[in-house]
Structures are given as C-alpha cells and as structure tokens.
Amino acid sequence: MTETLTIPRPDDWHLHLRDGAMLEAVLPETARHFGRAIIMPNLVPPVVTGAQAAAYRERILAALPDGMAFEPLMTLYLTEDTDPADVAAAHASGLVKAVKLYPAGATTNSASGVSDFNKVRGVLEKMAEIGLPLCVHGEVTDADIDIFDREAVFIDRVLDPVRKSTPGLRVVMEHITTKNGVDYVKSSAAGLGATITTHHLIINRNHILVGGIKPHYYCLPVAKREEHRLALRAAAASGDARFFLGTDSAPHTDPNKESACGCAGCFTATNTMSLLAHVFEEEGALDKLAGFASENGPAFYGLPVSSETLSLRKSGTAVDFPEKIETGDGPVTVFDPGFAVHWRAE
Numbered sequence: 001m002t003e004t005l006t007i008p009r010p011d012d013w014h015l016h017l018r019d020g021a022m023l024e025a026v027l028p029e030t031a032r033h034f035g036r037a038i039i040m041p042n043l044v045p046p047v048v049t050g051a052q053a054a055a056y057r058e059r060i061l062a063a064l065p066d067g068m069a070f071e072p073l074m075t076l077y078l079t080e081d082t083d084p085a086d087v088a089a090a091h092a093s094g095l096v097k098a099v100k101l102y103p104a105g106a107t108t109n110s111a112s113g114v115s116d117f118n119k120v121r122g123v124l125e126k127m128a129e130i131g132l133p134l135c136v137h138g139e140v141t142d143a144d145i146d147i148f149d150r151e152a153v154f155i156d157r158v159l160d161p162v163r164k165s166t167p168g169l170r171v172v173m174e175h176i177t178t179k180n181g182v183d184y185v186k187s188s189a190a191g192l193g194a195t196i197t198t199h200h201l202i203i204n205r206n207h208i209l210v211g212g213i214k215p216h217y218y219c220l221p222v223a224k225r226e227e228h229r230l231a232l233r234a235a236a237a238s239g240d241a242r243f244f245l246g247t248d249s250a251p252h253t254d255p256n257k258e259s260a261c262g263c264a265g266c267f268t269a270t271n272t273m274s275l276l277a278h279v280f281e282e283e284g285a286l287d288k289l290a291g292f293a294s295e296n297g298p299a300f301y302g303l304p305v306s307s308e309t310l311s312l313r314k315s316g317t318a319v320d321f322p323e324k325i326e327t328g329d330g331p332v333t334v335f336d337p338g339f340a341v342h343w344r345a346e
C-alpha cells in the first residue's frame with residue numbers, strides 16, 4: 001500500500017551551512033527538499049555586518065548545483081559592538097531576515113556572543129522598531145547551572161526580562177528542548193515563536209548516554225528527559241502556528257564528533273522530511289505537518305508560503321539513507337533515528 005502526503009515546499013527556519021568545502025557538500029542535502037532556510041551566522045569569524053552577510057549569501061548561491069532552486073535567508077550574529085544602523089540598512093535592503101543572539105560561550109562558535117545585555121539594548125530597540133526578529137540560542141552559560149537546566153533558567157533570567165524591557169521585539173526561541181520552553185511560548189502574547197528540531201522530536205537524553213556514549217546524538221541544547229520530548233512532539237503536532245520547523249542541521253566531521261571533546265550538532269538535512277512524516281504519523285497528525293514545516297514559519301516571518309510542493313510517499317520498503325555524506329573536509333554522519341523509516345520525500 002502506498003500513501004502520499006503532499007505539502008507546500010517546506011522551509012528550514014534554523015540551518016547551519018558552514019562555508020567552503022563543507023558548504024558545497026551539505027547545501028544540496030537541504031536544497032533538495034527545502035525552498036528557503038534561515039542561515040545561521042556562526043562561521044569563524046562570525047557573520048556580523050551586512051556586508052559579510054551579503055558576501056556569505058553570494059558564496060551560498062555559488063555553491064548551489066545547477067538546476068537547484070534555494071533561497072538563503074541571511075542573519076547577522078549579534079555582538080556587543082553591533083551597529084544598529086548597519087542592522088537597519090541590511091534589513092531595509094531585504095538582505096537580512098533576523099539577528100541571532102548567542103550568549104557568549106553557549107554553543108559552537110559563540111565566543112563573540114553577548115555577555116552584557118545592556119550593550120545590545122540599542123540594537124534590540126532598533127529591531128523592535130523595524131520589526132526585525134531576534135533568533136535566540138536560549139541557554140545560560142553560568143558554570144553553576146546544570147546543563148539540563150540551562151534553557152529553563154535562560155527563560156527566567158534573560159529572555160523574559162529582555163522581552164519586557166524591549167516591547168514589540170519579535171523573538172524566535174530557537175531549538176526549544178523543554179516543556180518550559182513550550183509553556184513559555186504558549187503563555188506569551190503575540191511576537192514570540194519557537195523552532196523545534198527534528199532530532200529533539202526523536203531522542204531524549206537516554207539515547208545519548210545509555211549503552212555507551214553516542215557522539216552523533218550530542219547537540220546543544222542537549223536533549224532532555226522524555227517528558228520534555230513528549231511536550232515538544234505535542235507542540236509540533238498541535239497545529240499551533242507559533243511552533244515551526246528549524247532543523248538546526250549542524251554538520252561536523254566524524255573526527256570532530258568522535259573525539260575526547262566532541263563537537264555539538266546533529267546533521268539531519270538528508271533525512272529530515274522523512275523523519276518528520278514518520279513522527280507526525282505516530283502522533284496521528286499528518287494533517288499538521290504542512291503547518292509545522294511549510295506554513296507557520298513563513299507566517300511568522302511575513303513571507304509567502306511556497307507555491308511549489310513536496311510529496312512524501314510511504315511504502316512497505318524502508319528508506320536506505322546514506323550513513324554518511326562525504327565532504328572535502330571529511331565524512332559527516334547522517335542522523336540515525338534508530339528505527340526504520342518508510343516515508344520518501346520526492
């Protein structure tokens with residue numbers, strides 16, 4: 001029996017493409033299925049200015065194979081020296097769709113992030129004025145806060161105060177991993193959305209640690225207890241337009257993952273749409289996948305839903321995803337959900 005689900009062409013509202021040889025190898029994995037993606041600016045050095053974002057956009061378009069259509073939606077990396085006028089100009093030209101806040105030291109390549117929020121007040125006020133969203137990696141970095149509590153503590157200590165002191169600022173809580181995150185979004189007035197990754201709908205913290213350490217399941221924010229995964233699944237499958245897909249597909253080479261100090265990030269670009277069809281079917285919510293992957297994100301960002309479509313077909317034969325993709329920098333392991341998947345994206 002074959003079952004088919006056709007949805008508007010999806011977008012990825014949180015994606016790492018990196019640069020150079022890695023960019024060339026991973027970009028087709030996303031562009032095969034997704035029409036647009038919010039491109040994370042945490043390169044080394046980071047994408048801070050409008051000019052840097054324009055140059056990075058050109059490198060992405062140059063790496064796109066002939067015949068593939070894909071629109072990179074650029075972001076700026078917020079630093080304590082970011083110039084509000086540069087941000088406003090990059091937004092006015094249509095180049096930049098969001099500004100990204102990394103608390104200093106919170107995740108991969110976040111050393112140039114923000115420590116003192118008073119220093120970015122002017123930028124945040126300008127963004128509220130012009131309607132440019134702030135995408136937030138929501139974790140505190142205090143050494144005395146348990147890594148599993150860092151998202152919940154961030155909401156109380158940083159996010160809520162920043163939102164209260166900058167009325168009108170539109171915020172996306174990126175890659176939420178907790179029931180606390182889900183509840184905070186639900187309890188807030190307009191102007192707050194959240195992205196949810198594919199892998200956080202599939203793994204909890206046991207998957208990382210039980211039976212041996214699994215470096216390819218390690219990402220930040222780290223996967224939490226099962227109750228949190230269930231809250232994320234319920235939110236994604238609810239149809240609530242404030243929740244939308246941001247895969248956070250974050251390629252690192254195998255040597256950098258399988259190391260005594262392994263990098264954080266799961267690479268899901270290759271199989272995300274198949275995995276989501278599997279998850280939404282399990283939730284009895286296949287009719288909500290179009291909202292989550294194709295409609296809610298454009299609505300938040302004020303962009304049109306794609307006029308193209310993607311079809312997902314379920315068959316009796318499990319899909320054989322590649323275990324790794326080869327890149328000029330070395331192999332990158334594709335996220336393995338640990339179960340057979342029967343949905344093919346075409």
Ligand SMILES: NC(=O)N[C@@H](CC(=O)O)C(=O)O
Nearest residue numbers: 016107108219220250264265
């Ligand atoms: N999610 C991750 O674990 N890693 C991301 C950074 C991020 O999104 O926090 C990366 O750039 O590798």
Ligand SMILES: [Zn+2]
Nearest residue numbers: 107137220221
């Ligand atoms: Zn992040």
Ligand SMILES: [Zn+2]
Nearest residue numbers: 016040248250
């Ligand atoms: Zn990310």
